Amino acid sequence: MxxxxxxxxxxxxxxxxxxxxxxxxxxxxxxxxxxxxxxxxxxxxxxxxxxxxxxxxxxxxxxxxxxxxxxxxxxxxxxxxxxxxxxxxxxxxxxxxxxxxxxxxxxxxxxxxxxxxxxxxxxxxxxxxxxxTRLLFYNKKLFSQSGLDAPKTWSDIAGDAAALKAHGVKYPFALPLGQEESQAETLMWLLSGGGGYTDDVGSYNIDSAENIKTFDWLKSNLVDKGLVGPVAPGDLNRGKAFAAFTKGEVGMLNGHPTLMQEAQKQGVDVGMVPLPAVSGPTSSSMGxxxxxxxxxxxxxxxxxxxxxxxxxxxxxxxxxxxxxxxxxxxxxxxxxxxxxxxxxxxxxxxxxxxxAQFYPFGKTSWARASESIKKNIGEAVEPGASPESVLERIAQESTTAESAE
The missing domain is CATH 3.40.190.10 (Periplasmic binding protein-like II)
Known part of the structure; x- marks a missing residue:
């Protein structure tokens, strides 16, 4: 034009x-x-x-x-x-x-x-x-059928996901850690665990104790217990997870305004709450x-x-x-x-x-760091995997990219 x-x-x-x-x-x-x-x-x-x-x-x-x-x-x-x-x-x-x-x-x-x-x-x-920005979405109909209230903590998420699975929900909690946009899903979880991609002075700290604890929790409490659906998180892209939500097949996932509008068009009654954390809602969302x-x-x-x-x-x-x-x-x-x-x-x-908290846009190394996250993060929750070792690998690649500037 x-x-x-x-x-x-x-x-x-x-x-x-x-x-x-x-x-x-x-x-x-x-x-x-x-x-x-x-x-x-x-x-x-x-x-x-x-x-x-x-x-x-x-x-x-x-x-x-x-x-x-x-x-x-x-x-x-x-x-x-x-x-x-x-x-x-x-x-x-x-x-x-x-x-x-x-x-x-x-x-x-x-x-x-x-x-x-x-x-x-x-x-x-x-x-x-x-x-x-991002909020936690949940399917109100599925929650009502399972006798559940909106989740406020990580424990709520795990308990609700178990109840949803018991009621036959295909994806109790959809966790898209495939390469499409897993850097976003990852940051949402890191923020809810009190961490993030960088420290207070702007240096990468992807393998911080807080971040490791977050992925240990995800692996142990959701993935290992079979509460994330039939597709392994590393193979689940955001688009497929969102499509499943609009079909009424997902109990919970992290979503944005466009998904809200599309789900409502398909007749899904959408509930939305701030991202739950260990002891209550997070104070900051991902932007x-x-x-x-x-x-x-x-x-x-x-x-x-x-x-x-x-x-x-x-x-x-x-x-x-x-x-x-x-x-x-x-x-x-x-x-x-x-x-x-x-x-x-x-x-x-x-x-x-x-x-809201954003990606470290001001870093020219962010593009390479983001690619490393998208490529590797799904491995952190695979059976037998060590979340710590995967986060350490991503941190090393990100720091190397930063040093090369």
């Missing part, structure tokens, strides 16, 4: 400017392609910024990160890229920082936890584009964010900033979040959705966002 805008370009070179924007497609088909959203933003921008043209290219998620990397390597970086990671480009000096582009009002409006997740060496380069950034190459700093200031208006932020069952990234848009009954189904996710 190409949208042409005209507007006041600011102080770049005194003439008309064309901004090139590459974005990811969040749609599931022709009916909800992200082209429609960007066309609306482009036309709105056109009304107040004559002299600026914007060429928008929307690509599938399977291609967009690779295509942008190729463009940058070829010396043809876009002015703006909406993709999954920013740290490599920031460390290479290819991006404008947030304060070089945005108005004070726009920059200050990001949710603090998301602004922090966009920093490299204390400087924000990644602008959060959209976010999501996920995608990013948008401005490249320096074409020297369109002022025009890029004007576009971002327009794009991050409440209307645009809420429109995108609403279309794709995601969460807004700004304080004002979040406050608006939290008080709107239309978004009642998202309120629990919105409430979890300010205290």
């Amino acid at each position: 190409t949208a042409t805008l005209s507007g006041c370009g600011g102080d770049s070179d005194g003439g008309d400017v064309t901004l090139k924007l590459v974005a990811a497609d969040y749609g599931t088909g022709e009916a909800n392609k992200s082209d429609t959203y960007w066309d609306g933003v482009a036309r709105g921008f056109e009304a107040s910024h004559p002299g600026i043209k914007v060429e928008v290219t929307v690509l599938p998620w399977t291609d967009v990160d690779r295509k942008v990397a190729q463009m940058v390597k070829a010396g043809k970086a876009p002015d703006i890229a909406q993709i999954g990671a920013y740290a490599d480009y920031a460390k290479a000096g290819k991006l404008y920082s947030a304060d070089q582009m945005l108005s004070v009002r726009t920059q200050a409006n990001f949710l603090p936890v998301l602004a922090d997740a966009g920093r490299v060496s204390q400087v924000q380069y990644g602008l959060p584009f959209v976010a999501s 996920v964010a995608d990013w948008i950034m401005g490249f320096k190459q074409n020297k369109h700093r002022v025009e890029t900033g004007k576009f971002f200031d327009f794009m991050f208006s409440d209307k645009n932020v809420i429109d995108f979040a609403d279309t794709y069952d995601m969460l807004p990234v700004t304080d004002s848009a979040s406050a608006s959705m939290e008080t709107d009954p239309k978004y009642k189904s998202l309120h629990k996710f919105l409430a979890a966002l300010p205290n």
Whole structure:
């Protein structure tokens, strides 16, 4: 898609400017392609910024990160890229920082936890584009049939899963540790066990005592007791687990807003609670964010900033979040959705966002660390396996990647 805008370009070179924007497609088909959203933003921008043209290219998620990397390597970086990671480009000096582009009002409006997740060496380069949080989902019908209440602790999860299994539920607790997105499932469990991927100073500590204890518990109390269903966690991808939940075959799993909407469409009565921990609900959820950034190459700093200031208006932020069952990234848009009954189904996710914990996005080594987690973590709960040895292997590979930066 190409949208042409005209507007006041600011102080770049005194003439008309064309901004090139590459974005990811969040749609599931022709009916909800992200082209429609960007066309609306482009036309709105056109009304107040004559002299600026914007060429928008929307690509599938399977291609967009690779295509942008190729463009940058070829010396043809876009002015703006909406993709999954920013740290490599920031460390290479290819991006404008947030304060070089945005108005004070726009920059200050990001949710603090998301602004922090966009920093490299204390400087924000990644602008959060959209976010999501995770909650524990349970099938209310299956729980009612088994005489169960919503789980609050790990012990509740284990007891409920045993009861669900006794009532013939196919997946009492679906534990997707296959390669599709097991870095997310892993982090959710690590957080509920008081750990995480990094320590207080940002160094990897994947094999911490807390993390080892968490996976020992998972293996001993869920996997070894046959409470995770017919597919071994290391062979169960998120998509298959989610599909089983929408069919009413899963008692519990960790989920996000899109799954909630899809399950409800299929007639599943979904219960949602904060992730249980050892002695009660966790104080922080796992958060996920995608990013948008401005490249320096074409020297369109002022025009890029004007576009971002327009794009991050409440209307645009809420429109995108609403279309794709995601969460807004700004304080004002979040406050608006939290008080709107239309978004009642998202309120629990919105409430979890300010205290969410994110992947270590600011590390250029994170991509390699994430791959190691996806490749290896399923082995930690296999019969006869040692969770400690698997976590130590992942930790070693992650630390090696960090040292190679």
